[in-house]
Amino acid sequence: MPGHKGSAIYRRFGYTEFLEKMMDCDITEIPGADNLFQTEGILRAAQEKYAAIYGVKRSYLLINGTSCGVIAAVMASVPKGKKVVMARNSHKAIFNSLVLADIQPVYAYPEIIPAYGISGGITADEIERCLTENPDAESVILPSPNYYGICSDIRAIAEVVHRHGKVLIVDQAHGAHLKFFQDFGFTSMPESAEQQGADIVVNSIHKTLASFTQSAVLNLTSDRVDHYVLEDKLQMLESTSPSYLLMGSLEINAELLKEHGKTLMTEWYEGLMYFYREAKNMPGLRLIGSPMDTDAGIRMDITKINLDLSAVGIDGARLEELLIERGIYAELTTGPILMCMTGIGNSMKDMQRLLDALNDISRSAGVPAAVAAAAAHPAVNVLKEKLLLFPVPQDKERIPLLEGAGRICASSIIPYPPGIPFICPGEQLTEEVIQYIKKLRDAGEKVIGINDLGEITVERQLR
Numbered sequence: 001m002p003g004h005k006g007s008a009i010y011r012r013f014g015y016t017e018f019l020e021k022m023m024d025c026d027i028t029e030i031p032g033a034d035n036l037f038q039t040e041g042i043l044r045a046a047q048e049k050y051a052a053i054y055g056v057k058r059s060y061l062l063i064n065g066t067s068c069g070v071i072a073a074v075m076a077s078v079p080k081g082k083k084v085v086m087a088r089n090s091h092k093a094i095f096n097s098l099v100l101a102d103i104q105p106v107y108a109y110p111e112i113i114p115a116y117g118i119s120g121g122i123t124a125d126e127i128e129r130c131l132t133e134n135p136d137a138e139s140v141i142l143p144s145p146n147y148y149g150i151c152s153d154i155r156a157i158a159e160v161v162h163r164h165g166k167v168l169i170v171d172q173a174h175g176a177h178l179k180f181f182q183d184f185g186f187t188s189m190p191e192s193a194e195q196q197g198a199d200i201v202v203n204s205i206h207k208t209l210a211s212f213t214q215s216a217v218l219n220l221t222s223d224r225v226d227h228y229v230l231e232d233k234l235q236m237l238e239s240t241s242p243s244y245l246l247m248g249s250l251e252i253n254a255e256l257l258k259e260h261g262k263t264l265m266t267e268w269y270e271g272l273m274y275f276y277r278e279a280k281n282m283p284g285l286r287l288i289g290s291p292m293d294t295d296a297g298i299r300m301d302i303t304k305i306n307l308d309l310s311a312v313g314i315d316g317a318r319l320e321e322l323l324i325e326r327g328i329y330a331e332l333t334t335g336p337i338l339m340c341m342t343g344i345g346n347s348m349k350d351m352q353r354l355l356d357a358l359n360d361i362s363r364s365a366g367v368p369a370a371v372a373a374a375a376a377h378p379a380v381n382v383l384k385e386k387l388l389l390f391p392v393p394q395d396k397e398r399i400p401l402l403e404g405a406g407r408i409c410a411s412s413i414i415p416y417p418p419g420i421p422f423i424c425p426g427e428q429l430t431e432e433v434i435q436y437i438k439k440l441r442d443a444g445e446k447v448i449g450i451n452d453l454g455e456i457t458v459e460r461q462l463r
Helices: 008-012 016-020 042-054 065-077 092-101 124-133 154-163 178-183 227-237 244-279 316-325 348-364 369-375 431-442
Strands: 058-062 083-087 104-108 137-143 167-171 200-203 216-220 304-308 332-334 337-341 396-400 455-459
Touching: 008 016, 008 244, 042 058, 042 178, 042 216, 042 244, 058 065, 058 227, 065 092, 065 137, 065 167, 065 200, 065 216, 065 227, 083 124, 092 104, 104 124, 104 137, 124 137, 124 154, 137 154, 154 167, 178 244, 216 227, 244 348, 304 316, 316 332, 316 337, 316 348
Parallel strands: 083 104, 083 137, 137 167, 167 200
Antiparallel strands: 058 216, 200 216, 304 337, 332 337, 396 455
């Protein structure tokens, strides 16, 4: 991230003046500049552009990222104290909404990709189970694509959710681009959640498209959620001093898609296909969900390039280091996997640089594939079994991490990236969980939810 990959895309299509005058564009709600929380002029026009290009009823510009959008969506569709069905691999922002609105979670568990031990999609059957067992749940929220690019069947899930009379929210932070691949004829890519019947879809425009970091768009596609209630929740959560630089970049992104979308999406898709074709037979390299692998069986957004060189003795963390040495920065490591997040600003030259670097690294590994393959190991970022779930604690205390087994988690513990809680409020900690978290910290990984004294937050025990 971000998807624009720098200023070249703005300069190419005539937005150099915006880049040169950014300080002058950093304004507040002066006459003619409109107001984000009561749009009537230029900001309303920008929102109407997004509604048109996504084909939805209403669009809202977000300057606090997708995080504030998903929190507002949950709060607008779930009354205080009620239940929400949510994917267990949701982003931490959605878990924050539970605390902010006193909402109880019902966890829907994703499938597991056995070869890697990573989370796959959420099935319609899993959502059916959750809603049947919890008819008092008010709405359903899940990510699609997930961080690795694996998509759920939103159309099938929407049918289940609506049959139960509930609201479907999709955290499409990593899939803001999907609608436009479809629009310009690349139908092998997954459809967007807007096209598949979700009621609210939140898109991180900055992640894969051309706006600035922290900018996003919330799309409302149906009347199942009162838009006045949704707007009220948004104004509670967004800054009262919205950045016109962020909103200006959202406007430019919409114009780029409207005026040059076919060119940009075609170049992006052709670059991706070139990469996958050339990488297909690279010694020791595996690619999750490659379009060249017709037997992959994964509904995949191929803009996320998931690399595995463990067959030549290189895990994801080491591959990241080797690419950085060559001036290439990837997005995420998980065990043997390194995920490279492409964006609308990437060029064919970028794809060639990545191919050249991987070829060089693979040839230099010096480990026979047959020998190293025996040592290849799956990622361990998902739990082997579901943890016991209790009501989210209200009375809390901090204790040392190593004393946490058997206690009820009161504040999420989150490896970052990807920002998906490993342990959620209400789940009971186990010794396996404690040792895994310790292993991450010992390896120097960032883990949110543990303070500088090595303490975690759990339900207070009666003395």
